[in-house]
Amino acid sequence: MKRILSGGLLVFALAWAQGVGLEPVATGLDKPLYLTQEPGGPLLVLEQRGRVLALAGAKKTLWLDVRKKVSCCGERGLLGLAFHPGYAQNRRFFLNYTDRRGRTVIEEYRAGRPYRVLLTIDQPYANHNGGHLAFGPDGYLYIGTGDGGSGGDPQGHAQNPGSLLGKMLRIDVDRGDPYAVPEDNPFVANPRYRPEIWALGLRNPWRYSFDRETGDLFIADVGQNKWEEVDYVPAPMSTSGGWNFGWNIMEGNHCFKPAKNCKRAGLVPPILEYGHDQGCSITGGYVYRGRAIPELVGAYIYGDYCSGKVWAARWTGDRWQSELLLQTKLRISSFGEDAAGEVYLVDHGGGAVYRLVPAR
Incomplete structure (x- = not known):
């Protein structure tokens, strides 16, 4: 078994690759x-231009169409969807999309119809829109925002406590109009900070997820020119907020601005990073909790859009260790998870969806 150490990413090449395939x-x-699954319903795929399609075998049916609202493409488009924890009873779900004016919009739907806009965020540039949405185990909605774009965060949003850009936001969609700020958000008593801010110092969080068993949060943050990273927040979220993940002072574990002798005090380093010899744009995934591949249970699955590589990471007792799981030629824009905990891979370039399965 070949061992490679690259940019802090420990890779045991092909350790599991013989046991995992794509269907x-x-x-x-x-x-x-x-890709996500409607609670009690079908798998759903979001297309960047603004359609949501339901999958049933080889058949695809239109589930929702917001193309008239959405600006596409590049890094803009229909970027995220999250179902309310009580969806079976209230039929509420939420979208994250770029509108025709280039703004980030968080919109609530009820019974398949638009109900209200929760939040609109101006975007100074066309890239780094973030775009993901996820409900945490605490029932609050987590909104990941990019730093506003261009390169290097020229307007300093990620470290600016008065800006919602470059942050992880946490809001209560069951109280307030259109929402309330949870009382245990870390900066509610600090007038310098927007109270919605739960964590800061993110460049462009492209997919994050909560481990359905432990409640831990994994955030994949796309790097600038050299380093991709995974940030980690252990449960419970009520006591873990307020962390600063370092951008644009740091890129991964390395000084960015300034390039040397940067001030690292108070910054939370990533648990994993890899250099651009391994890829160029990280895509976050899920901790595998399915049954189809027992060897993967408890491993965090993530990949790279540019290289098509898929890794699996585990905590070994003293550090996080990644293993190369698959080498593909796919443009991995996302992973997905169904109700049973099985994990899917979304190929942006090839227009396809695959399920991780045992190799045949």
């Missing part, structure tokens, strides 16, 4: 960006 689930999609 096609859907093809013929238009720029797919995300």
Whole structure:
């Protein structure tokens, strides 16, 4: 077994690759960006231009169409969807998309119809829109925002406590109009900070997820020119907020601005990083809790959009260790998770969805 140490990413090449394969689930999609499952319903795929399609075998049916609202493409588009924890009773779900004016919009739907806009955030540039949404085990909605774009965070949003950009936001969609700020958000008593801010110092969080068993949070943050990273927040979220993940002072574990002798005090380093010899744009995934591949249970699955590599990471007792799981030729825009904990891979370039399965 070949051992490679690259940018702090310990890779045991092909350790699991012989035991994992990809099974096609859907093809013929238009720029797919995300997969999830409607509670009690079908798998859903988000297309960047603004359609949500339901999958049933080889059949695809239109579940929602917001193309008239959405600005596409590049890093803009329909970027995220999250179902309310009580969806079975209240039929509430939430979208994150770029509107026709280039702004980030968080919108609530009820019974398939638009109900209200929760939040609109101006975007100074066309890239780094973030875009993901996820409900935490605490029932609050987590909104990951990019730093506003261009390169290097020229307007300093990620470290600016008065800006919602470059942050992880945490809001209560069950109180307030249109929402309330949880009382245990870390900066509610600090007038310098927007109270919605739960964590800061992010460049462009491209997919994050909560481990369905432990409640731990994993955030994949896309790097600038050299380093991609995974940030980690242990449960419970009520006592873990307020962390600063370092951008644009740091890129991964390395000084960015300034390039040397930067001030690291108070910054939380990533648990994993890899250099641009391994890829160029990280895509976050899920801790595997399915049954199809027992060897993967408890491993965090993530990949890279540019290189098509898929890794699995575990805590070994004193550090996080990653293993190369698959080498593909896919443009991995997202991973997805179904109700059973099985994990899917979304291929943006090829317009397809695959399921991780035992190799045959």
